[in-house]
Amino acid sequence: MSRSAHPAGPRHADVLPEGHYTAPPADLNVLDPKVWSRTVERDERGVATVGGLSVTDLAEEFGTPAYFLDESDFRARCRAWAEAFGKDADVFYAGKAFLSRAVVRWLQEEGLNLDVCSGGELTTALSAGMPAERIAFHGNNKSESEIRTAVEAGVGRIVLDSFQEIVRVAHIAQSLGKRQRVQIRVTVGVEAHTHEFIATAHEDQKFGIALAGGQAAEAVRRALKLDGLELIGIHSHIGSQIFDMAGFEVSARRVVQLLAEVRDEHGVELPEIDLGGGLGIAYTSEDDPREPHEIAKALNEIVARECEAAGLRTPRISVEPGRAIVGPTAFTLYEVGTVKPLEGLRTYVSVDGGMSDNIRTALYDAEYSVSLVSRTSDAAPMLTRVVGKHCESGDIVVRDAFLPSDLAPGDLIAVPATGAYCRSMASNYNHALRPPVVAVRDGEARVIVRRETEEDLLRLDVG
Numbered sequence: 001m002s003r004s005a006h007p008a009g010p011r012h013a014d015v016l017p018e019g020h021y022t023a024p025p026a027d028l029n030v031l032d033p034k035v036w037s038r039t040v041e042r043d044e045r046g047v048a049t050v051g052g053l054s055v056t057d058l059a060e061e062f063g064t065p066a067y068f069l070d071e072s073d074f075r076a077r078c079r080a081w082a083e084a085f086g087k088d089a090d091v092f093y094a095g096k097a098f099l100s101r102a103v104v105r106w107l108q109e110e111g112l113n114l115d116v117c118s119g120g121e122l123t124t125a126l127s128a129g130m131p132a133e134r135i136a137f138h139g140n141n142k143s144e145s146e147i148r149t150a151v152e153a154g155v156g157r158i159v160l161d162s163f164q165e166i167v168r169v170a171h172i173a174q175s176l177g178k179r180q181r182v183q184i185r186v187t188v189g190v191e192a193h194t195h196e197f198i199a200t201a202h203e204d205q206k207f208g209i210a211l212a213g214g215q216a217a218e219a220v221r222r223a224l225k226l227d228g229l230e231l232i233g234i235h236s237h238i239g240s241q242i243f244d245m246a247g248f249e250v251s252a253r254r255v256v257q258l259l260a261e262v263r264d265e266h267g268v269e270l271p272e273i274d275l276g277g278g279l280g281i282a283y284t285s286e287d288d289p290r291e292p293h294e295i296a297k298a299l300n301e302i303v304a305r306e307c308e309a310a311g312l313r314t315p316r317i318s319v320e321p322g323r324a325i326v327g328p329t330a331f332t333l334y335e336v337g338t339v340k341p342l343e344g345l346r347t348y349v350s351v352d353g354g355m356s357d358n359i360r361t362a363l364y365d366a367e368y369s370v371s372l373v374s375r376t377s378d379a380a381p382m383l384t385r386v387v388g389k390h391c392e393s394g395d396i397v398v399r400d401a402f403l404p405s406d407l408a409p410g411d412l413i414a415v416p417a418t419g420a421y422c423r424s425m426a427s428n429y430n431h432a433l434r435p436p437v438v439a440v441r442d443g444e445a446r447v448i449v450r451r452e453t454e455e456d457l458l459r460l461d462v463g
């Protein structure tokens with residue numbers, strides 16, 4: 001996405017520095033519903049509220065930094081995905097985006113399945129009562145004990161990622177007297193991110209088994225021969241933060257082509273395909289994500305068309321949205337600690353968190369927006385960079401954003417759309433205490449993941 005410098009705004013510079021920003025919004029006080037969760041609004045005092053609770057009260061009760069998760073929005077998004085795909089398809093929430101036991105219960109109540117990619121995620125899911133048959137187990141290097149736990153628990157599918165794993169899972173299943181349902185994850189030769197999709201260099205990565213060179217066909221050959229495995233389908237995941245369906249189109253075509261080859265060679269029509277996750281969300285007002293029903297329609301049409309052309313029965317489709325469900329439902333609330341204008345450049349706003357609670361900006365150059373939420377302001381916009389408190393100059397939360405020029409220490413600012421890959425990727429860098437996740441719904445707030453304490457840190461440090 002290209003965004004350009006704009007000659008308006010900050011109080012400290014006549015000419016704006018290079019950066020990834022557009023014009024300041026017409027009114028900095030507006031909380032754009034595109035990027036904020038559904039129940040966020042301002043009350044009559046101008047304080048932002050979520051689920052009917054003001055951020056000032058929430059900050060007082062739970063402290064900052066903290067993630068606030070809009071539970072009714074999360075549930076509504078689950079329902080929208082389930083309804084869009086209907087009874088003939090399966091929606092697996094990708095737990096890597098954010099997983100907790102409360103989330104697992106919400107998923108069950110809203111009729112979603114769950115994709116996990118580690119023993120820890122599997123344990124969390126099982127401990128919160130997710131029926132094992134509704135769990136898909138992913139990962140490019142699952143340990144023997146993880147596989148054993150998954151097979152023993154009776155997970156609905158294990159997604160095989162390598163030739164070694166085909167044998168490993170078969171052996172473990174057989175030793176337990178079971179036949180494990182599996183899919184094979186293939187790399188289809190497309191890697192898609194945001195607006196573009198790239199058709200080169202995609203096989204040069206650690207996930208999956210390449211369609212190219214017949215490797216995926218060989219994997220199918222081997223899996224079909226092993227008594228411990230029941231091969232139910234092919235899996236493909238092509239990227240993240242995707243808005244354009246063109247990458248899925250290529251992926252579906254290539255997966256269906258493999259299904260046709262399998263039918264021709266083995267006389268078997270594999271009954272399922274999984275097209276993975278990766279659907280994009282709005283991090284800034286410039287992003288235009290698709291709705292679940294549009295995505296479902298597009299994917300169903302692509303698969304039906306490709307199957308018809310190949311003379312195949314349409315397989316059962318599954319998808320694995322993570323970010324598209326949880327991403328928009330949470331924001332991170334910070335308190336401003338220092339405001340440092342750099343003449344001719346921008347103003348650095350330091351908050352009480354940083355790269356330990358949101359690594360995405362440093363890791364992927366991700367874009368976010370940010371707003372003053374503890375009050376409104378009529379002051380002119382100033383160009384800021386919101387940074388954390390870590391000992392790292394790359395400790396940036398929001399690279400370029402406009403905030404009111406009367407911003408001061410003690411103000412609360414919030415970064416929307418931090419539900420996905422923020423708490424789940426949070427770290428203890430500088431021995432930071434990872435923030436809590438507080439679920440808010442209908443005027444009630446409850447901690448679903450508590451704030452870490454210094455005792456938590458010291459408990460692991462055995463001296």
Ligand SMILES: Cc1ncc(COP(=O)(O)O)c(C=O)c1O
Pocket residue numbers: 094096097115138237239240241276277278279320321322323324420
């Ligand atoms: C196999 C698989 N499925 C689903 C997802 C979820 O992606 P997203 O959260 O972008 O929807 C990922 C993300 O890495 C993945 O690797």
